Structure formats: C-alpha cells, structure tokens
Amino acid sequence: MVRPANLEPIQGRMQEIPANLMLKCSGCGAMLVTKDYVRDLRVCPRCGHHGRMGARERIDLLTEGFQEWDKDLTPRDPLTFPEYLPKRSSAQIKTGENDSILSGAATLNGRPIAIAASDFAFMGGSMGSVFGEKITRLFERALKERRPVITATSTGGARMQEGLMSLMQMAKTSAAVGRLREAGVPFISLLTDPSMAGVQASFASLGDLLVAEPGAMIGFTGARVIEQNLRIKLPRDFQSAEFQMAHGQIDIIVPRAKLKDELGQILSLLLD
Amino acid sequence: MLSRWLPFEKPLVEIEEQIDEIKRLSTSDGIDTASRQKLMDKIEQLESHKREVMRRVYSDLGPWDKVQMARHPKRPYSLDFIGALCTDWVELHGDRAFGDDGAIVAGFARFRGRPIAIVGNQKGRDLKERQARNFGQPSPEGLRKAGRVMEMAARFGRPILSLVDTPGAACSPAAEERGISEAIAHSQMLMSGLKVPILVAIIGEGCSGGAIATALGDRVLMLEHSYYSVISPEACASILFRDPAKAPVTSQQLKITAQDALRLKVIEEIVPEPLGGAHRDLPTMGKNLGDALERHLEELLRLSGDDLIEARYQRFRKLGDFDEPEREFQPELNGHA
Numbered sequence: 001m002v003r004p005a006n007l008e009p010i011q012g013r014m015q016e017i018p019a020n021l022m023l024k025c026s027g028c029g030a031m032l033v034t035k036d037y038v039r040d041l042r043v044c045p046r047c048g049h050h051g052r053m054g055a056r057e058r059i060d061l062l063t064e065g066f067q068e069w070d071k072d073l074t075p076r077d078p079l080t081f082p083e084y085l086p087k088r089s090s091a092q093i094k095t096g097e098n099d100s101i102l103s104g105a106a107t108l109n110g111r112p113i114a115i116a117a118s119d120f121a122f123m124g125g126s127m128g129s130v131f132g133e134k135i136t137r138l139f140e141r142a143l144k145e146r147r148p149v150i151t152a153t154s155t156g157g158a159r160m161q162e163g164l165m166s167l168m169q170m171a172k173t174s175a176a177v178g179r180l181r182e183a184g185v186p187f188i189s190l191l192t193d194p195s196m197a198g199v200q201a202s203f204a205s206l207g208d209l210l211v212a213e214p215g216a217m218i219g220f221t222g223a224r225v226i227e228q229n230l231r232i233k234l235p236r237d238f239q240s241a242e243f244q245m246a247h248g249q250i251d252i253i254v255p256r257a258k259l260k261d262e263l264g265q266i267l268s269l270l271l272d
Numbered sequence: 273m274l275s276r277w278l279p280f281e282k283p284l285v286e287i288e289e290q291i292d293e294i295k296r297l298s299t300s301d302g303i304d305t306a307s308r309q310k311l312m313d314k315i316e317q318l319e320s321h322k323r324e325v326m327r328r329v330y331s332d333l334g335p336w337d338k339v340q341m342a343r344h345p346k347r348p349y350s351l352d353f354i355g356a357l358c359t360d361w362v363e364l365h366g367d368r369a370f371g372d373d374g375a376i377v378a379g380f381a382r383f384r385g386r387p388i389a390i391v392g393n394q395k396g397r398d399l400k401e402r403q404a405r406n407f408g409q410p411s412p413e414g415l416r417k418a419g420r421v422m423e424m425a426a427r428f429g430r431p432i433l434s435l436v437d438t439p440g441a442a443c444s445p446a447a448e449e450r451g452i453s454e455a456i457a458h459s460q461m462l463m464s465g466l467k468v469p470i471l472v473a474i475i476g477e478g479c480s481g482g483a484i485a486t487a488l489g490d491r492v493l494m495l496e497h498s499y500y501s502v503i504s505p506e507a508c509a510s511i512l513f514r515d516p517a518k519a520p521v522t523s524q525q526l527k528i529t530a531q532d533a534l535r536l537k538v539i540e541e542i543v544p545e546p547l548g549g550a551h552r553d554l555p556t557m558g559k560n561l562g563d564a565l566e567r568h569l570e571e572l573l574r575l576s577g578d579d580l581i582e583a584r585y586q587r588f589r590k591l592g593d594f595d596e597p598e599r600e601f602q603p604e605l606n607g608h609a
Contacts, residue, residue, distance in 0.1 A: 070596075078536065078593040079527045129592035136589065158502050160511065163526050164538045167502040168591040170481065171488045174457055175464035175585050182465070198502070201441075201456035201481040220453040220481065221443045225507075229443050239448060247449045 025049055027215070041256045050213045050256055052193060054095065055102040055119035058152050062190075062260050063106035063115055070137055074098045075130045075162075084161040091122045099130040100155070103138045105147065109264040111271075114142035117152040118199070125155035127199050128162040132169025135203060139176035143183050148267050152190040153204045157197025170202035177206040186270050188263060191218050191241070191250065209266060210250040212241035213259070218250065278340045280329050284548070287322045291315055326547050333497065336520040338529050339505060341497035342476045343439075346551035349408075350377055350392030350435040353475060356558030357565070358383050358390070364421055366413075370450060373414025374405040375442070376486075378421040380430065384566055389425030391418040391486055392435030395476075408477070411442040412455035415485050419462050422470075431469040431569055434486045440504060441482030456485040463488035464585060467577025471565050473543070474498045474530075475550070490584050491568040492538070494530035495561070496545040500538065501528040538591065540568070 023034050027049025037044075041061065042051035059066050075098070077084050092098065100122035106115050116138050118125040127135075135151070142149045158166035180187055189207025191200075194217040201220055212218060219239035227234055237243050244250045254262045277285045297303070298311040333341065341347070354361050358381035366372040378391045393410060396402035410418075418434075425432050441452050463470060463486070472489035478500035494500060505519035508526060512518070527533075530542045543564050546553035572580065 072597050074595045076593045076595055079525065081525055129594045133592045133594055160503050160508055160526075162593070163502050163528070164500060164533060164536055165591065165593050167480070167484050167500075168538060168588060170457075170484050171460050171464075172588045172591060174460035175488065175588055178461040178464045179585070181461075198481060200453040201485075202460065203457070205451075205454040205457040206461055218453075219448050220441065220456070221448065226443055226445065226448075232445075234445065238445065247451075249449075249451045249454065 026051065043256050048214065048255075050193065050215055052120050052154055054121060055097070055100075055117040055152075058117040058154075058192070059102060059104075059106065059115055061256070062150065062152070062263065063108050063113065066104055066106040066115070068102060068104040069141065070103060070134050071098065073130045073134060075128055077161075078129070078165045079161070079163045081161040081163070087123060087161070095119055095122045097122060099128070099134075100125045100159075101127075101131045101134050103134045108150070108260065108267065111264070111267060112145075112147050113267070114138050114145075114147040114149045115151070116149075118155045120154040120156075120194070123159065123161075124157075125153070125199075126157060126159035126166075127155065127169050127173075127202075128159035128166050129169065131159070132166070132172050135169075135173045136176045139173070139180050139187075139203075143180050143185055146183075146185055148185060148271065149180065149187040150190060150263060151187075151204065151207070152192055153195045153199055154192045155195060155197075155199045155204075157199055157201075166198065170198050173203040174206060177203050181206075181208070186267065188266060190259070190263070192216050194218070196220065196222060208270075209252070211259075211263070211266075212244065212250050212253050214241060214253055214255055216241045218244045276345050278337070278344065280333075280337060281548075283325055284322060284329065287318055287325065291318050291322070294318070323547075330547055330549065335499070335523040335526075335529050335532075336505070338497050339477075339499050339519075339523050341549050342499050344549065344551055345397075347476055348550050348554050348557065349397075350390075350394045350437060350475065352554060353435055353473075353558065353561065354381060354390055354392070356554055357562050358388075361390075365417070367416035367420060369416065370413045373411045373417060375408055375410045375438070376414030376418050378418050380421075380425075383433065383569075384562065386569075387430055389421055389430045389432045390435065391421060391432070393438040393482070393486070395437060406442055408438045409440055409442045410438060410482050410485065411447050412450040412452050414442075415455040415459045418486055419459050422463065422466060426466040426468050429468060431471065431572070432466070432489075433565065434470065434472045434489060436472060436474045436478045436483050436487050437476035437498075438479060438482040439477050440480040441485065453481075456481045459485045460488045464588075465581055467581055469569060469572035469575075469580060470584070471568055471572075473561060473565065474500050474539075475561075479504050488584070488588065490572050490580060490587065491540045493541045493543050493561070493564055493568070494533055494539050495543050495550060495557075496530055497549055498530055499523075499528040500530070500533050501526050 025044040028047035030046045101118045103116035191212040361381040363379040377394045393408045395408035396405040470489035472492040474494040505523035506516040508522040509518035533539045546556040550557040
C-alpha cells in the first residue's frame with residue numbers, strides 16, 4: 001500500500017510537478033522519484049537514509065497474512081483536553097486508522113507470530129489508552145497462543161492529551177511483558193525512527209532483543225530538550241541507533257532490506 | 273525571607289511576622305501588666321484571623337497552586353518522611369554496576385514496629401545538596417539501586433514503601449548513555465512481579481517516567497497537595513504554546529491534582545495535609561500518612577504473594593479509557609478466518 005503520508009512535498013519553483021511525484025530525502029536532500037523510493041522501501045539509494053514507514057506498510061514488509069486484532073478500539077477524551085478531538089480526527093483521516101497502533105497475527109517465513117507497529121503519522125505514534133490496551137492484549141494473547149512477539153515502534157512517547165491515562169499505559173504494558181518473559185515466549189522489539197520517551201521507557205526497551213534500523217533515533221529525553229536544559233551542544237549522532245549500540249543499549253542494527261530474514265533467523269535460533 | 277514562601281502564602285507570613293513582633297514586644301523589659309494584656313489580646317486576635325485566612329486560602333488551591341505546594345522549598349522530602357514514619361532506618365547504597373545516585377534513597381527501616389524496605393526520590397535543601405541529588409531526578413543507577421533493594425525485600429518477605437517526589441527522570445547525555453529508558457521500563461516490570469506488598473505514596477511531584485518507574489504498587493496514595501502527571505506543566509506548555517510560562521494553563525488542562533487522579537481511578541486515596549500544607553506540620557502529616565499506609569498494609573498482608581501480583585497486574589490492567597463496540601455473535605469460522 002502506498003501512503004506517502006510522511007513525505008515532504010516539494011516546495012517553491014518545482015510546484016508544477018504533480019504533488020507526491022517526487023520528494024526530497026530528509027537525509028541528504030537528494031530528489032527522489034516517489035514511486036522508486038517506495039519500491040526501495042523508503043531507503044534513499046544515495047545516502048542509505050531510512051525514511052519513516054506507515055504501520056501497515058511496516059507489517060507488510062515483515063510478515064505475510066496479517067490479520068488485525070482489536071481494530072474496533074477507538075480512543076476517548078478522558079481529560080477533555082483542548083484540541084485533542086480535532087487533532088485526532090485529522091490524524092484518522094490522514095492515516096485511515098482509528099489510532100496510532102496496529103496489532104494482530106501474521107506469519108514470518110511461515111512461523112505464526114504476533115506483531116504490532118506504531119504509525120508516526122498518527123499524532124507522532126503516541127501511546128494513549130488504545131495503544132496501551134492493544135499492546136497489552138497483544139502480549140496476553142501471544143502468551144496464550146505462544147506466538148513470538150515483534151513490535152515495531154516509531155513514536156514520540158506517551159500521548160500528552162490523555163494525561164495520566166497515558167502514563168498508566170507504561171505500567172500496564174511493562175507488566176504484560178513481564179508475564180510473557182516468565183512464560184518464555186520471545187519478544188523482539190524493533191526500534192525504528194524515532195523510538196523515544198514513554199514508549200521507549202516501557203515495553204519497547206523490554207524485548208529479549210532490541211533490534212534497530214540504521215540511523216533510528218532512540219532514547220528517553222529528546223536531544224533538543226537536553227540541549228536547552230543543560231545549555232550544551234550534542235553531537236549529531238547523539239541517540240542514533242549506532243550511538244546506542246556503542247553504549248550497550250541495543251543488540252543489533254539491521255538495514256531494512258534484510259530485516260525480515262534477520263528477524264526470522266533470530267526466532268529460529270531461539271525456538272527451533 | 274518572603275522569597276521562600278509562595279505568593280498565596282504571603283498574607284499568612286505577614287500575619288505571622290506581626291505576631292512574632294508583638295510577642296517580642298510583650299516580653300520586653302519594663303512593660304506594665306495592662307499593656308502586656310493588651311498585646312496578648314492583639315496576638316489572640318491575629319491568631320484567629322490567621323486561622324481564618326488559612327482555611328480560606330488552602331481550601332481553594334488551584335492546580336498551579338498545588339504544583340507550587342508540591343515544589344515548596346520547605347516541603348518535607350523522602351528522608352523527612354522516613355524520619356517521621358520510621359525507626360531504625362539503614363540506608364543502602366549503589367547499583368553494583370556504576371555508582372550511587374543521590375536522587376534515590378533506598379534501605380530498610382521499621383514502620384510502626386514492622387521491618388519494611390523503602391525506596392524514595394530525594395531532593396536537596398540547599399544548592400549544594402540539590403546538585404548532589406540532581407534535583408530529585410533519578411538516573412539509571414538510582415533506579416537500579418532501588419530495584420536491587422526491592423528484589424532483596426521480596427527475598428526476605430519485607431513489604432515495600434515507595435515515596436515518589438520527582439520532577440522527572442534525569443535529563444542528560446550520561447543518563448541516556450547508561451539507558452535511562454531501559455532503567456525506567458525494567459523497574460516497572462520488576463515491581464509488577466514482586467511477591468510482597470508494595471505501597472506507593474506520591475508526596476510531592478509525581479512527574480512523568482521518573483515517577484511511574486517506582487510507582488507500580490498495590491496501592492497508590494497521594495498527599496492532598498501533590499501532583500501526578502505524564503509530563504511537566506512547563507514541558508507541555510512548551511509543546512502547546514512554545515512558552516513554558518504558560519504552565520499555569522496546562523497544569524489545569526492536564527488534570528494532575530490528587531483530586532483529579534482519584535477521579536480517574538489512578539490512585540486509591542488522598543491523604544489530607546495539615547492546614548497550610550505538609551511543611552507547616554510534619555508530625556501531623558507523618559501521622560496522617562502513617563495511618564493510611566498502615567491501614568492499606570494490613571489489608572495487603574492478608575493476601576498471598578501470588579494473589580498480590582495478580583491483583584497488582586489487574587489494578588493497572590484496567591486503567592485506560594477507550595470505546596469498543598460490543599462484539600456481535602460470530603459463527604465459528606473453522607479456521608477459515
């Protein structure tokens with residue numbers, strides 16, 4: 001499915017080009033033909049920059065025969081937070097999804113698994129009640145059916161607009177991973193750009209393995225906030241997957257084109 | 273002097289200063305009995321006025337006032353509460369891997385005669401101590417120290433008390449390099465599986481990941497003027513209005529008071545603070561909190577370890593606000609789904 005939701009449209013004097021025909025790589029600035037870029041899994045052929053993927057596109061990349069779970073869960077507005085409903089509605093229209101996360105059953109190289117992917121295009125892939133509930137159900141059902149779990153995160157963290165309810169999803173999902181771990185069902189957390197804050201500080205850091213895509217930003221507090229608070233300048237690669245691996249925080253970095261085979265290999269080494 | 277007090281406290285502090293001044297006059301030499309009696313009457317009058325002002329001010333604090341109360345420079349911190357609640361406190365140090373984080377205290381003590389483990393966020397009083405304790409913002413090694421002590425508590429069958437008072441987890445390159453995300457995540461997962469009672473009390477600031485890291489308990493209580501939030505009002509204001517000075521607005525929108533948290537069923541109970549706040553009367557505050565904790569602990573001690581972790585799991589499991597249409601009856605699809 002082609003859904004160029006997170007691509008920058010071309011500005012300025014190139015405007016005569018039909019919208020979305022071409023785009024600019026946010027890594028090196030190269031002009032790329034959208035159709036080719038999508039075919040190349042949104043990886044820039046010039047600099048190797050891994051662009052963001054939508055949740056369905058991500059699941060299609062990694063698995064076959066996806067059957068969605070809990071797709072009727074829809075968010076509410078527990079705090080009656082200003083502007084939450086219109087923001088959410090426009091995200092729903094933009095992505096065609098109820099919320100920022102998809103979950104369900106699929107197979108990876110023929111092996112039944114449970115998978116979830118968050119969509120950065122939906123309010124920054126943020127975790128509110130629906131996200132937390134779907135992830136928790138995913139872990140619980142995977143435990144019952146003994147399906148290995150893969151989650152692919154692309155998120156700015158907890159959803160501010162649901163306040164404490166979002167904070168509680170951190171506890172809820174972390175507790176659910178604890179049960180899965182105890183039962184010996186493997187959980188691979190795939191960290192894609194960006195994987196930050198409340199999600200990274202809960203289930204996403206608790207995978208048996210943490211796998212990242214090249215260049216993905218991974219961390220708790222965003223670099224800009226640290227820079228502002230401490231009045232320091234951070235290196236450009238701060239919190240990149242490569243930085244995090246050098247600091248012992250993730251297991252392995254795998255380019256997108258090899259992800260599926262690598263994840264299949266890992267599961268085979270753990271289970272067969 | 274007044275700078276240590278909040279704006280809404282100033283009328284009170286002014287009355288108190290008047291009282292002190294008159295007290296000083298009334299005990300000075302060479303004052304006759306009649307004048308002294310007049311001054312004593314004046315003191316009595318001012319005291320009664322003060323009580324009235326206090327009742328008016330503190331019964332009607334808004335969310336931003338409460339944030340100020342939670343951050344009050346005189347507010348009792350974890351070690352003050354440990355002193356008020358416990359005897360025989362033995363503080364333990366270090367995560368056995370990297371260092372000892374001053375922003376978290378952990379150890380064992382006796383609470384009303386019963387040995388318990390305590391972990392708590394710790395802030396500093398003066399500039400030097402504030403820095404040494406990193407303003408109460410836990411680092412990965414602090415959370416790992418807390419985890420180590422909590423695991424030990426479970427091994428020896430000791431209930432755990434977690435005192436939460438943090439503006440958020442450590443915000444620095446060092447914290448990121450040592451895995452602050454993982455430390456927060458792991459602490460929550462660890463607490464979800466410990467087979468001893470866990471009581472959590474939010475005594476001041478309960479902010480963001482740094483707070484939930486040590487707040488996964490069987491019962492979560494909040495002091496009357498504390499706050500609990502997914503994000504600091506300032507950070508939220510930076511995002512929404514590009515202006516942290518709009519924090520009074522977002523503190524309202526985020527629904528962060530103890531009264532809000534109770535309504536959202538995120539906590540079990542609000543512990544009343546003495547008139548004027550916890551910092552005005554620590555012995556009374558300690559008694560109020562101690563009584564509430566003891567009551568909850570008595571209930572939890574009746575449960576087996578397995579029942580405790582199941583109930584704790586379900587306590588958090590049911591938190592969330594979403595819609596789900598009732599599922600219509602679907603015939604068995606015999607695997608053709």
